[in-house]
Amino acid sequence: MRRKPIPRPTAKAPLSETSQNIQSLPExxxxxxxxxxxxxxxxxxxxxxxxxxxxxxxxxxxxxxxxLHRKFHAMNVGGVDFTKAFVERIKQNQVWAxxxxxxxxxxxxxxxxxxxxxxxxxxxxxxxxxxxVTIPDEALWSQLHSSISSKAVAHGEKPQPSAKxxxxxxxxxxxxxxxxxxxxxxxxxxxxxxxxxAYTVVDQDDASEHTGRVPVPAEFHxxxxxxxxxxxxxxxxxxxxxxxxxxxxxxxxxxxxxxxxSDFLYxxxxxxxxxxxxxxxxxxxxxxxxxxxxxxxxxxxxD
Ligand SMILES: CC(C)(COP(=O)(O)OP(=O)(O)OC[C@H]1O[C@@H](n2cnc3c(N)ncnc32)[C@H](O)[C@@H]1OP(=O)(O)O)[C@@H](O)C(=O)NCCC(=O)NCCS
Ligand SMILES: [Zn+2]
Numbered sequence: 687m688r689r690k691p692i693p694r695p696t697a698k699a700p701l702s703e704t705s706q707n708i709q710s711l712p713e714x715x716x717x718x719x720x721x722x723x724x725x726x727x728x729x730x731x732x733x734x735x736x737x738x739x740x741x742x743x744x745x746x747x748x749x750x751x752x753x754l755h756r757k758f759h760a761m762n763v764g765g766v767d768f769t770k771a772f773v774e775r776i777k778q779n780q781v782w783a784x785x786x787x788x789x790x791x792x793x794x795x796x797x798x799x800x801x802x803x804x805x806x807x808x809x810x811x812x813x814x815x816x817x818x819v820t821i822p823d824e825a826l827w828s829q830l831h832s833s834i835s836s837k838a839v840a841h842g843e844k845p846q847p848s849a850k851x852x853x854x855x856x857x858x859x860x861x862x863x864x865x866x867x868x869x870x871x872x873x874x875x876x877x878x879x880x881x882x883x884a885y886t887v888v889d890q891d892d893a894s895e896h897t898g899r900v901p902v903p904a905e906f907h908x909x910x911x912x913x914x915x916x917x918x919x920x921x922x923x924x925x926x927x928x929x930x931x932x933x934x935x936x937x938x939x940x941x942x943x944x945x946x947x948s949d950f951l952y953x954x955x956x957x958x959x960x961x962x963x964x965x966x967x968x969x970x971x972x973x974x975x976x977x978x979x980x981x982x983x984x985x986x987x988x989d
Pocket of ligand 2: 738758
């Protein structure tokens with residue numbers, strides 16, 4: 687049932703003309719209102735600019751917006767600032783350490799609000815560059831009850847002991863964020879996700895030559911790849927991966943990927959064949975090809 691959202695005051699003198707219209711032709715009122723709102727949006731749209739580096743949309747004629755963009759842009763280029771005290775605190779979650787004092791910290795559902803908020807702040811920079819949706823905090827820090835497939839077990843995953851002893855079911859963090867910290871800045875991040883299935887990236891020539899099956903062409907962020915029609919079991923999804931602009935091509939994303947697969951599940955390193963990328967960008971696809979060591983045959987998943 688449709689209802690008018692808020693009854694407009696019809697008794698006030700300056701609105702009398704409109705009010706008469708409303709009384710005689712009730713259906714005209716919402717249309718008129720809608721048209722006015724649309725005009726405002728168009729006006730803003732004309733002045734709005736999207737930065738091609740950090741992805742932030744801002745209004746160049748608005749000085750507050752310009753300052754906000756400058757700060758946000760700096761985080762994309764040089765990394766997200768952490769205080770010295772915070773770096774010391776988050777070091778307790780270290781899962782990898784580099785020779786130069788850099789380290790990777792894992793942040794999950796059970797961590798303090800301060801840690802989770804910092805991870806969300808970094809993910810905001812990542813999502814803006816990727817033009818990806820923000821994952822709500824309730825989902826980001828939620829728990830997942832998942833059954834473990836026989837293929838996953840075959841690749842080394844230990845099922846949790848259950849009361850009856852035979853149903854392989856476990857609870858885990860749905861997501862874990864891996865933050866690469868260099869000095870007092872977070873210069874890279876990987877958001878890893880527990881997944882169940884993924885699709886194999888198919889080499890076009892291979893697909894027709896060897897399997898005779900037609901793969902599904904898919905376009906992610908403008909980069910087109912072909913994927914198999916049938917889903918395969920998978921364990922770890924790379925939901926987001928990002929390195930700040932100034933620190934790219936130095937192996938940071940590679941180290942983040944390695945840390946995620948060795949840390950995500952307690953006590954085991956996940957096989958690369960069980961790792962999948964979420965809708966990769968052009969550079970994400972290149973990173974994946976290098977990390978998996980092959981052009982095709984690795985997996986992507988749809989979230
Ligand atoms: C993709 C991204 C995460 C790579 O981060 P990175 O820290 O520079 O990656 P690495 O240094 O570990 O790169 C490892 C290998 O991946 C490949 N690679 C990475 N970025 C590449 C790019 N832009 N173009 C081509 N190959 C690339 C290279 O083979 C590289 O090895 P090399 O340096 O020996 O040639 C980074 O470019 C980024 O943040 N991009 C914007 C966000 C994005 O697109 N994320 C991917 C989402 S799926
Ligand atoms: Zn910018």
